[in-house]
Amino acid sequence: MYTATTDQIASVITSQELLAHWQGHRKLTRKLIEAFPEKEFFEYSIGGMRPFAAMIKELLAIAVPGIREIVRGATEQLDEDLKEVNSKAKVLSLWDKSTEELNNYWSQLSDERFHETILAFGKYEGTVYSSILYFIDNEIHHRGQAYVYLRSLGIEPPAFWDR
Amino acid sequence: MYTATTDQIASVITSQELLAHWQGHRKLTRKLIEAFPEKEFFEYSIGGMRPFAAMIKELLAIAVPGIREIVRGATEQLDEDLKEVNSKAKVLSLWDKSTEELNNYWSQLSDERFHETILAFGKYEGTVYSSILYFIDNEIHHRGQAYVYLRSLGIEPPAFWDR
Numbered sequence: 168m169y170t171a172t173t174d175q176i177a178s179v180i181t182s183q184e185l186l187a188h189w190q191g192h193r194k195l196t197r198k199l200i201e202a203f204p205e206k207e208f209f210e211y212s213i214g215g216m217r218p219f220a221a222m223i224k225e226l227l228a229i230a231v232p233g234i235r236e237i238v239r240g241a242t243e244q245l246d247e248d249l250k251e252v253n254s255k256a257k258v259l260s261l262w263d264k265s266t267e268e269l270n271n272y273w274s275q276l277s278d279e280r281f282h283e284t285i286l287a288f289g290k291y292e293g294t295v296y297s298s299i300l301y302f303i304d305n306e307i308h309h310r311g312q313a314y315v316y317l318r319s320l321g322i323e324p325p326a327f328w329d330r
Numbered sequence: 331m332y333t334a335t336t337d338q339i340a341s342v343i344t345s346q347e348l349l350a351h352w353q354g355h356r357k358l359t360r361k362l363i364e365a366f367p368e369k370e371f372f373e374y375s376i377g378g379m380r381p382f383a384a385m386i387k388e389l390l391a392i393a394v395p396g397i398r399e400i401v402r403g404a405t406e407q408l409d410e411d412l413k414e415v416n417s418k419a420k421v422l423s424l425w426d427k428s429t430e431e432l433n434n435y436w437s438q439l440s441d442e443r444f445h446e447t448i449l450a451f452g453k454y455e456g457t458v459y460s461s462i463l464y465f466i467d468n469e470i471h472h473r474g475q476a477y478v479y480l481r482s483l484g485i486e487p488p489a490f491w492d493r
Contacts, residue, residue: 179444180343180459188463213376214481281342296343300351301491304470308490311474318377327471328464 182281185296186273189303190266191330196226196306197262198325199313205255211316219316222309223258224249229302231265233287234272237280237298242289345444348459349436352466353429354493359389359469360425361488362476368418374479382479385472386421387412392465394428396450397435400443400461405452 180188200208200223209220225247232243252258281296293301317324343351363371363386372383388410395406415421444459456464480487 178341179345179348179441180463182342184459185342188460192467213478214484216478216481278342296347297351300343304355305490307467307470308474308477311471312478314471315376315379315475315478318379321377327468 182273182276182278185299186270189299190269192303192306192310193230193262193266193269195325195327195330196223196310197259198329199310199317200255200258200262202317202322202324203255203313204320204322207316207320208255208258209253211320213316213319216312219309219313220252220258221247222313223262224252226306226309227252227258227261227265229305231268231272233298233302234269234276236287237285237295238272238275242286245288345436345439345441348462349433352462353432355466355469355473356393356425356429356432358488358490358493359386359473360422361492362473362480363418363421363425365480365485365487366418366476367483367485370479370483371418371421372416374483376479376482379475382472382476383415383421384410385476386425387415389469389472390415390421390424390428392468394431394435396461396465397432397439399450400448400458401435401438405449408451 199219203211203219208218210218212218227249228245228247232245236243249261252261276295281294281299283295284292285295285298286292287298287301291298291301314324314327362382366374366382371381373381375381390412391408391410395408399406412424415424439458444457444462446458447455448458448461449455450461450464454461454464477487477490
């Protein structure tokens, strides 16, 4: 399939596979948003944690700006405020817009860049690939918390494997 | 760094990087186990979900058997029972043993195998790489739930970025 010319680096996951993996997770996260009742999405909390809406605002603030920063090389602000986001419908609309934008920026990200060192949002040092994995992991982490919120509300969440 | 000879496949994450990524997550999961009080680790639950101990038994039942199955090609049983696991000390000891075994089996997994199609535990179809990502994601997912358990117990969990 390939020839490693200088060392043992070899493809175990391709760029397109990593994007599909993330978008699969984003599809499941979208289902979680849909599963919340409107009021609980913005207000329900356990143990002093943030409501799921606040976590979703964080995820929106990370995904497109994070990849755009990697593609353009211009520092982005981590702006989780998103005051105008006050309904699930608005959140879902922003989510879908991000899905498209993510695909667009990703198509501008060349394979050679994944091992470059970057400062995500001007302050988090890592490689391109490790930063992207962090973005994805952070989404899985917070969505896992939303599963507990839903269960404690007596709502059956979408299956984890259903992407 | 490499030459793609037949198509656009290129290395964006290497096998060793994926292992280090997983072991970093496993290190954080270990901290979560440590953070739980003994009794609550085995009994505390929200919304009818499993206690964290049951989730950890699942993770132990997946990690080494899952990779061993990929390496050896012989079907493994998904055995989450682990009746003998009745103390945090025992769990942590099994966790550390798994850490070593995972490294050992991983070293026998060649790069060329990551795109092979397999039936994990004799029933879950996927590629080697997608199955491994599923194992990792499943750990992040359940650990995120344990963060809620700890917060609702008034215990500050380890930071998500601290691996």
